[in-house]
Amino acid sequence: MTKLVKCVIIGGMTNPSSIIAVGSETADLLGGEVRIRTNANVMTTGELNDGATVDIDIVYDPDLGRYVAESVNVRRGGNGTEVTARLIREVRVQDAIVSIAMSDLIEVLSSDEDEDYITVSSGHDWLAKVKPVRERSASDDALRDAAVIYTIARLGNWPPLATVAKHLGVSQSTATRLVADARARGLFFDHG
Structure with missing residues (x-):
């Protein structure tokens, strides 16, 4: 097509x-x-x-x-x-x-029950809903969000850790730790 x-x-x-x-x-x-x-x-x-x-x-x-x-x-x-x-x-x-x-x-993956997937550009709402890590513990959800943001940034050739830090409202060193923890928990299945 x-x-x-x-x-x-x-x-x-x-x-x-x-x-x-x-x-x-x-x-x-x-x-x-x-x-x-x-x-x-x-x-x-x-x-x-x-x-x-x-x-x-x-x-x-x-x-x-x-x-x-x-x-x-x-x-x-x-x-x-x-x-x-x-x-x-x-x-x-x-x-x-x-x-x-x-x-x-x-x-x-969309959180809307009416659609399975949304493009990243239309998913800005998804990124807007990502709560800063300071507002929650370093839970599996925070690690999953870090892994997803990192993967999207890497695919588009953005600086992945800086993008994670920006969208999760943390320092770059905290973003590095979150991504490392996500890897350790097996949340990365690809080049990540």
């Missing part, structure tokens, strides 16, 4: 759009808490300020355990312009990966 989706502005690009070829192959991570599309190929296209266009192909790499850019192509905007190092530096590859992966390729 191929679908066209509009994305948020990606690192200086205007009018970004993406064509996502999403297959039916998925992988469940963390015992089904997180589900990813493993056979999705994404091509996102946008224009930079001088009319240059950028195509970025994004794929899931099982060896790295995350989504990566397979190729980046920058084309000049026309006569009187050229592809330069400055122009290439304007391309925010990581922003494209995060935007696409979070909007269509990574899903979390």
Whole structure:
């Protein structure tokens, strides 16, 4: 199945759009808490300020355990312009990966009885409901939340421990301890 989706502005690009070829192959991570599309190929296209266009192909790499850019192509905007190092530096590859992966390729188990999984971008409500660890003990729920947040961050190539710390309202050293405890309790079943 191929679908066209509009994305948020990606690192200086205007009018970004993406064509996502999403297959039916998925992988469940963390015992089904997180589900990813493993056979999705994404091509996102946008224009930079001088009319240059950028195509970025994004794929899931099982060896790295995350989504990566397979190729980046920058084309000049026309006569009187050229592809330069400055122009290439304007391309925010990581922003494209995060935007696409979070909007269509990574899903979390929904707490809503009407839906099984929700995409991470629509799951901001899920992250908003995550209580800071200070408001609860380092229970299995807190460890599970740390494992899920860490896994999502790793898939999108965000800094995982910093993301856990931010969303759980703890220091980075506490986030490190929570993730280590989650691993020790067997909550990570994958590259985590």
